[in-house]
Amino acid sequence: MARMHTRRRGSSDSDKPVADEPPEWSDVDEDAIEERVVELAEQGHSPSEIGLKLRDEGVQGTPIPDVSLATGKKVTEILEENDATAELPEDLRNLMKKAVRLREHMDENPGDHQNKRALQNNQSKIRRLVDYYRGDEIDADFTYSYERAKQLIE
Structure with a gap:
Protein backbone atom coordinates (compact mmCIF):
# COMPACT_ATOMS: atom_id res chain seq x y z
CA MET A 1 0.00 0.00 0.00
CA ALA A 2 1.28 3.46 -0.84
CA ARG A 3 1.99 6.21 1.64
CA MET A 4 -0.66 8.84 2.18
CA HIS A 5 1.30 12.06 1.72
CA THR A 6 4.26 10.97 -0.44
CA ARG A 7 4.70 9.20 -3.74
CA ARG A 8 6.66 6.32 -2.21
CA ARG A 9 5.54 2.79 -1.63
CA GLY A 10 5.01 1.46 1.85
CA SER A 11 7.50 -0.71 3.69
CA SER A 12 6.81 -4.34 4.38
CA ASP A 13 6.49 -5.53 7.97
CA SER A 14 6.86 -8.90 9.59
CA ASP A 15 3.71 -10.87 10.31
CA LYS A 16 2.58 -12.29 13.62
CA PRO A 17 2.99 -16.04 13.87
CA VAL A 18 -0.23 -17.89 13.13
CA ALA A 19 -1.69 -19.49 16.26
CA ASP A 20 -5.08 -20.99 16.98
CA GLU A 21 -4.79 -21.33 20.74
CA PRO A 22 -2.71 -19.76 23.49
CA PRO A 23 0.50 -21.55 24.50
CA GLU A 24 0.16 -24.10 27.30
CA TRP A 25 2.53 -22.16 29.59
CA SER A 26 0.10 -19.22 29.59
CA ASP A 27 -2.89 -20.76 31.37
CA VAL A 28 -4.46 -17.77 33.12
CA ASP A 29 -8.21 -17.63 33.75
CA ASN A 82 -17.13 -3.10 31.06
CA ASP A 83 -17.83 0.54 30.09
CA ALA A 84 -14.16 1.49 30.41
CA THR A 85 -13.57 2.92 26.94
CA ALA A 86 -11.87 6.26 26.43
CA GLU A 87 -13.78 9.25 25.11
CA LEU A 88 -11.66 9.31 21.93
CA PRO A 89 -10.44 6.37 19.83
CA GLU A 90 -6.74 5.68 20.35
CA ASP A 91 -5.58 6.49 16.82
CA LEU A 92 -7.39 9.84 16.80
CA ARG A 93 -6.02 10.70 20.24
CA ASN A 94 -2.44 9.95 19.13
CA LEU A 95 -2.80 12.13 16.04
CA MET A 96 -4.21 14.98 18.15
CA LYS A 97 -1.27 14.72 20.57
CA LYS A 98 1.12 14.97 17.65
CA ALA A 99 -0.76 17.95 16.20
CA VAL A 100 -0.64 19.79 19.54
CA ARG A 101 3.13 19.15 19.80
CA LEU A 102 3.69 20.32 16.22
CA ARG A 103 1.59 23.44 16.76
CA GLU A 104 3.55 24.36 19.89
CA HIS A 105 6.77 23.83 17.94
CA MET A 106 5.47 26.05 15.13
CA ASP A 107 4.65 28.82 17.63
CA GLU A 108 8.28 28.77 18.82
CA ASN A 109 9.80 28.29 15.34
CA PRO A 110 7.65 30.08 12.74
CA GLY A 111 10.21 29.61 9.96
CA ASP A 112 10.21 25.83 10.13
CA HIS A 113 8.47 25.13 6.83
CA GLN A 114 9.05 21.38 6.89
CA ASN A 115 7.16 20.99 10.15
CA LYS A 116 4.48 23.37 8.91
CA ARG A 117 3.83 20.89 6.11
CA ALA A 118 3.91 18.00 8.60
CA LEU A 119 1.29 19.80 10.71
CA GLN A 120 -0.93 20.31 7.66
CA ASN A 121 -0.64 16.61 6.76
CA ASN A 122 -1.39 15.59 10.33
CA GLN A 123 -4.46 17.82 10.52
CA SER A 124 -5.64 16.33 7.25
CA LYS A 125 -5.41 12.83 8.75
CA ILE A 126 -7.29 14.02 11.84
CA ARG A 127 -10.14 15.47 9.78
CA ARG A 128 -10.39 12.25 7.76
CA LEU A 129 -10.55 10.16 10.94
CA VAL A 130 -13.11 12.49 12.51
CA ASP A 131 -15.32 11.96 9.46
CA TYR A 132 -14.87 8.21 9.83
CA TYR A 133 -15.74 8.12 13.54
CA ARG A 134 -18.42 10.85 13.53
CA GLY A 135 -21.74 9.58 14.84
CA ASP A 136 -20.45 6.22 16.09
CA GLU A 137 -17.59 6.85 18.48
CA ILE A 138 -17.62 10.66 18.69
CA ASP A 139 -20.41 13.24 18.61
CA ALA A 140 -22.09 14.00 15.30
CA ASP A 141 -21.27 17.72 15.65
CA PHE A 142 -17.58 17.22 16.54
CA THR A 143 -15.15 19.36 14.55
CA TYR A 144 -11.39 19.48 14.94
CA SER A 145 -9.65 22.60 16.16
CA TYR A 146 -6.34 23.14 17.95
CA GLU A 147 -8.02 24.50 21.07
CA ARG A 148 -10.43 21.58 21.29
CA ALA A 149 -7.64 19.05 20.71
CA LYS A 150 -5.51 20.64 23.43
CA GLN A 151 -8.46 20.54 25.81
CA LEU A 152 -9.24 16.87 25.06
CA ILE A 153 -5.63 15.75 25.37
CA GLU A 154 -5.04 17.37 28.76
Whole structure:
Protein backbone atom coordinates (compact mmCIF):
# COMPACT_ATOMS: atom_id res chain seq x y z
CA MET A 1 0.00 0.00 0.00
CA ALA A 2 1.28 3.46 -0.84
CA ARG A 3 1.99 6.21 1.64
CA MET A 4 -0.66 8.84 2.18
CA HIS A 5 1.30 12.06 1.72
CA THR A 6 4.26 10.97 -0.44
CA ARG A 7 4.70 9.20 -3.74
CA ARG A 8 6.66 6.32 -2.21
CA ARG A 9 5.54 2.79 -1.63
CA GLY A 10 5.01 1.46 1.85
CA SER A 11 7.50 -0.71 3.69
CA SER A 12 6.81 -4.34 4.38
CA ASP A 13 6.49 -5.53 7.97
CA SER A 14 6.86 -8.90 9.59
CA ASP A 15 3.71 -10.87 10.31
CA LYS A 16 2.58 -12.29 13.62
CA PRO A 17 2.99 -16.04 13.87
CA VAL A 18 -0.23 -17.89 13.13
CA ALA A 19 -1.69 -19.49 16.26
CA ASP A 20 -5.08 -20.99 16.98
CA GLU A 21 -4.79 -21.33 20.74
CA PRO A 22 -2.71 -19.76 23.49
CA PRO A 23 0.50 -21.55 24.50
CA GLU A 24 0.16 -24.10 27.30
CA TRP A 25 2.53 -22.16 29.59
CA SER A 26 0.10 -19.22 29.59
CA ASP A 27 -2.89 -20.76 31.37
CA VAL A 28 -4.46 -17.77 33.12
CA ASP A 29 -8.21 -17.63 33.75
CA GLU A 30 -10.19 -15.45 31.30
CA ASP A 31 -11.89 -13.56 34.13
CA ALA A 32 -8.52 -12.65 35.67
CA ILE A 33 -7.32 -11.31 32.32
CA GLU A 34 -10.48 -9.22 31.87
CA GLU A 35 -10.19 -7.82 35.39
CA ARG A 36 -6.57 -6.84 34.74
CA VAL A 37 -7.51 -5.19 31.42
CA VAL A 38 -10.20 -3.08 33.13
CA GLU A 39 -7.82 -2.24 36.00
CA LEU A 40 -5.15 -1.02 33.56
CA ALA A 41 -7.73 1.01 31.62
CA GLU A 42 -8.86 2.73 34.82
CA GLN A 43 -5.22 3.64 35.47
CA GLY A 44 -5.30 5.55 32.17
CA HIS A 45 -3.57 3.14 29.79
CA SER A 46 -4.58 2.91 26.13
CA PRO A 47 -5.55 -0.46 24.58
CA SER A 48 -2.13 -0.89 22.94
CA GLU A 49 -0.35 -0.10 26.22
CA ILE A 50 -2.59 -2.63 27.97
CA GLY A 51 -1.56 -5.30 25.48
CA LEU A 52 2.12 -4.49 26.04
CA LYS A 53 1.75 -4.58 29.82
CA LEU A 54 -0.02 -7.94 29.68
CA ARG A 55 2.68 -9.27 27.38
CA ASP A 56 5.53 -8.03 29.60
CA GLU A 57 4.11 -8.17 33.15
CA GLY A 58 1.23 -10.55 32.69
CA VAL A 59 -1.48 -11.50 35.16
CA GLN A 60 -0.42 -13.06 38.46
CA GLY A 61 3.14 -13.28 37.12
CA THR A 62 2.21 -15.22 33.97
CA PRO A 63 2.67 -13.34 30.66
CA ILE A 64 -0.27 -13.16 28.25
CA PRO A 65 1.18 -13.22 24.71
CA ASP A 66 -2.15 -12.57 22.97
CA VAL A 67 -5.29 -11.38 24.76
CA SER A 68 -7.62 -12.31 21.90
CA LEU A 69 -6.35 -15.90 21.88
CA ALA A 70 -6.62 -16.21 25.64
CA THR A 71 -10.09 -14.69 26.02
CA GLY A 72 -11.65 -14.87 22.57
CA LYS A 73 -12.13 -11.06 22.65
CA LYS A 74 -10.01 -8.08 21.74
CA VAL A 75 -8.89 -5.60 24.39
CA THR A 76 -11.26 -2.95 23.04
CA GLU A 77 -14.18 -5.40 23.18
CA ILE A 78 -13.40 -6.17 26.82
CA LEU A 79 -13.30 -2.44 27.58
CA GLU A 80 -16.63 -1.85 25.81
CA GLU A 81 -18.31 -4.63 27.80
CA ASN A 82 -17.13 -3.10 31.06
CA ASP A 83 -17.83 0.54 30.09
CA ALA A 84 -14.16 1.49 30.41
CA THR A 85 -13.57 2.92 26.94
CA ALA A 86 -11.87 6.26 26.43
CA GLU A 87 -13.78 9.25 25.11
CA LEU A 88 -11.66 9.31 21.93
CA PRO A 89 -10.44 6.37 19.83
CA GLU A 90 -6.74 5.68 20.35
CA ASP A 91 -5.58 6.49 16.82
CA LEU A 92 -7.39 9.84 16.80
CA ARG A 93 -6.02 10.70 20.24
CA ASN A 94 -2.44 9.95 19.13
CA LEU A 95 -2.80 12.13 16.04
CA MET A 96 -4.21 14.98 18.15
CA LYS A 97 -1.27 14.72 20.57
CA LYS A 98 1.12 14.97 17.65
CA ALA A 99 -0.76 17.95 16.20
CA VAL A 100 -0.64 19.79 19.54
CA ARG A 101 3.13 19.15 19.80
CA LEU A 102 3.69 20.32 16.22
CA ARG A 103 1.59 23.44 16.76
CA GLU A 104 3.55 24.36 19.89
CA HIS A 105 6.77 23.83 17.94
CA MET A 106 5.47 26.05 15.13
CA ASP A 107 4.65 28.82 17.63
CA GLU A 108 8.28 28.77 18.82
CA ASN A 109 9.80 28.29 15.34
CA PRO A 110 7.65 30.08 12.74
CA GLY A 111 10.21 29.61 9.96
CA ASP A 112 10.21 25.83 10.13
CA HIS A 113 8.47 25.13 6.83
CA GLN A 114 9.05 21.38 6.89
CA ASN A 115 7.16 20.99 10.15
CA LYS A 116 4.48 23.37 8.91
CA ARG A 117 3.83 20.89 6.11
CA ALA A 118 3.91 18.00 8.60
CA LEU A 119 1.29 19.80 10.71
CA GLN A 120 -0.93 20.31 7.66
CA ASN A 121 -0.64 16.61 6.76
CA ASN A 122 -1.39 15.59 10.33
CA GLN A 123 -4.46 17.82 10.52
CA SER A 124 -5.64 16.33 7.25
CA LYS A 125 -5.41 12.83 8.75
CA ILE A 126 -7.29 14.02 11.84
CA ARG A 127 -10.14 15.47 9.78
CA ARG A 128 -10.39 12.25 7.76
CA LEU A 129 -10.55 10.16 10.94
CA VAL A 130 -13.11 12.49 12.51
CA ASP A 131 -15.32 11.96 9.46
CA TYR A 132 -14.87 8.21 9.83
CA TYR A 133 -15.74 8.12 13.54
CA ARG A 134 -18.42 10.85 13.53
CA GLY A 135 -21.74 9.58 14.84
CA ASP A 136 -20.45 6.22 16.09
CA GLU A 137 -17.59 6.85 18.48
CA ILE A 138 -17.62 10.66 18.69
CA ASP A 139 -20.41 13.24 18.61
CA ALA A 140 -22.09 14.00 15.30
CA ASP A 141 -21.27 17.72 15.65
CA PHE A 142 -17.58 17.22 16.54
CA THR A 143 -15.15 19.36 14.55
CA TYR A 144 -11.39 19.48 14.94
CA SER A 145 -9.65 22.60 16.16
CA TYR A 146 -6.34 23.14 17.95
CA GLU A 147 -8.02 24.50 21.07
CA ARG A 148 -10.43 21.58 21.29
CA ALA A 149 -7.64 19.05 20.71
CA LYS A 150 -5.51 20.64 23.43
CA GLN A 151 -8.46 20.54 25.81
CA LEU A 152 -9.24 16.87 25.06
CA ILE A 153 -5.63 15.75 25.37
CA GLU A 154 -5.04 17.37 28.76
